[in-house]
Amino acid sequence: MMTIIPFIYKFLHKPEEQLPCYLIRTTPGVERVVMESLHLNSHIQQDTKGPRYCPSIESRVLRFPGRSHQVWLEPEGMTSELLYPQGLSMTLPPDQQLRLLREIPALQRVEIQTPGYGVQYDFVCPTQLSPSLQVNRVQGLFLAGQINGTTGYEEAAAQGLWAGVNAGRTAVSLPALALSRTQSYIGVLIDDLVGLGVTEPYRMFTSRAEFRAALRPDNADLRLSVRGFEEIGCVSATRYKEAVRVRDNLTDALSALQSISMSAPRWKERLKDVNISESKSSLLSALEVLQYKGVTFEMLTSGLPEPFSAYLELSQRLKIEAVYRPHCEMQQREMERIREEESLALPQDRSERCWTEFVLKLLELPPVYQELPLLLLFTSFNMSIEQGEGKAQRDEQTTRDAAL
Numbered sequence: 001m002m003t004i005i006p007f008i009y010k011f012l013h014k015p016e017e018q019l020p021c022y023l024i025r026t027t028p029g030v031e032r033v034v035m036e037s038l039h040l041n042s043h044i045q046q047d048t049k050g051p052r053y054c055p056s057i058e059s060r061v062l063r064f065p066g067r068s069h070q071v072w073l074e075p076e077g078m079t080s081e082l083l084y085p086q087g088l089s090m091t092l093p094p095d096q097q098l099r100l101l102r103e104i105p106a107l108q109r110v111e112i113q114t115p116g117y118g119v120q121y122d123f124v125c126p127t128q129l130s131p132s133l134q135v136n137r138v139q140g141l142f143l144a145g146q147i148n149g150t151t152g153y154e155e156a157a158a159q160g161l162w163a164g165v166n167a168g169r170t171a172v173s174l175p176a177l178a179l180s181r182t183q184s185y186i187g188v189l190i191d192d193l194v195g196l197g198v199t200e201p202y203r204m205f206t207s208r209a210e211f212r213a214a215l216r217p218d219n220a221d222l223r224l225s226v227r228g229f230e231e232i233g234c235v236s237a238t239r240y241k242e243a244v245r246v247r248d249n250l251t252d253a254l255s256a257l258q259s260i261s262m263s264a265p266r267w268k269e270r271l272k273d274v275n276i277s278e279s280k281s282s283l284l285s286a287l288e289v290l291q292y293k294g295v296t297f298e299m300l301t302s303g304l305p306e307p308f309s310a311y312l313e314l315s316q317r318l319k320i321e322a323v324y325r326p327h328c329e330m331q332q333r334e335m336e337r338i339r340e341e342e343s344l345a346l347p348q349d350r351s352e353r354c355w356t357e358f359v360l361k362l363l364e365l366p367p368v369y370q371e372l373p374l375l376l377l378f379t380s381f382n383m384s385i386e387q388g389e390g391k392a393q394r395d396e397q398t399t400r401d402a403a404l
């Protein structure tokens with residue numbers, strides 16, 4: 001049994017009591033029941049299209065015939081005798097569900113408390129939302145979760161938090177806020193939804209974030225807690241104080257690690273088992289040495305108690321930071337480019353005239369300009385629209401003056 005201990009904030013409750021889950025597998029009998037009952041199934045027949053996430057056992061059998069699929073038996077609660085068969089969601093008639101379950105040796109005498117069922121729901125196309133999750137055409141209405149075409153607890157919770165923050169700000173006449181996709185998974189999620197829309201229930205994967213090496217659980221407090229307290233007011237003072245204390249100590253510890261440099265042979269003397277090439281001519285900082293496989297912050301502390309021992313509580317975070325830092329630094333320029341593009345406000349006038357003019361202007365450009373980033377093109381377009389509008393106002397003014 002595994003106990004998960006959140007290492008960023010020790011003051012968060014950690015789960016004490018745990019119950020075991022059991023892993024079982026489907027048998028050819030399960031597949032047989034599915035195939036024999038397809039004609040009774042209103043949700044799934046020969047159509048194997050549908051959500052890819054948490055697929056029903058019928059979809060899994062149809063998509064991957066002849067295989068054994070894993071099923072987790074999860075206790076429903078500390079005091080419950082019920083088990084939830086994770087991996088066996090299905091929409092067969094209840095008597096067929098019981099038949100199917102009993103095809104698995106571990107479930108030969110199982111009884112069903114609540115049969116599985118299918119859900120169909122509609123959603124609002126999320127491209128109709130602003131990055132604050134407000135419906136563009138209905139000011140004051142904010143949407144979050146499944147209604148925006150996502151699926152998942154975390155996806156719904158993240159949007160609920162952000163829609164709530166912005167609904168609250170709007171209610172007290174504060175401007176809505178957006179989160180950058182370079183700064184958080186919530187930023188990636190919302191940017192994908194409102195920018196691209198959805199073609200299937202959207203799930204947040206780390207692979208959707210360009211800068212996932214920087215969006216790590218170990219630095220979530222540095223990325224978001226301080227901002228959450230200072231700018232938004234959705235983070236408690238206790239959590240904020242802890243985040244600031246950790247941030248300041250990490251900064252000091254990283255400077256201390258960078259301030260000590262030695263030649264490779266001298267590091268090798270202190271860290272005998274570490275694979276540092278002695279032929280390296282330049283000096284190596286302690287931060288660079290911490291990047292090496294097998295080097296821990298504790299090892300550096302034992303060789304150089306001053307100034308490192310003060311930061312022992314951060315040893316795990318410092319190791320992670322040291323390993324990821326070179327990669328994140330390489331991505332810095334790309335991150336800044338994306339932030340610049342994110343901060344570009346589209347003209348309020350999104351009428352057909354405006355967009356037609358934009359497209360016509362793009363088509364007028366000589367091929368060489370097609371290589372330019374969209375940002376530059378858009379900036380010049382904005383300028384010309386503003387100039388055009390200024391001219392229109394001046395023309396109107398002249399006409400009115402003439403009329404007077």
Ligand SMILES: Cc1cc2nc3c(=O)[nH]c(=O)nc-3n(C[C@H](O)[C@H](O)[C@H](O)COP(=O)(O)OP(=O)(O)OC[C@H]3O[C@@H](n4cnc5c(N)ncnc54)[C@H](O)[C@@H]3O)c2cc1C
Nearest residue numbers: 054089119144145146147150151152153154155156157160
């Ligand atoms: C069987 C099942 C298993 C799942 N397992 C997982 C899983 O393991 N992991 C995972 O990440 N996700 C899982 N999901 C998906 C996840 O539960 C949903 O994507 C998520 O809960 C959606 O959250 P939501 O807040 O958008 O909607 P909901 O949780 O559906 O909340 C909507 C709420 O609005 C209420 N409501 C509806 N109409 C009205 C009205 N007119 N007036 C007032 N209230 C109204 C509803 O009663 C409901 O409480 C599962 C879903 C199902 C059905």
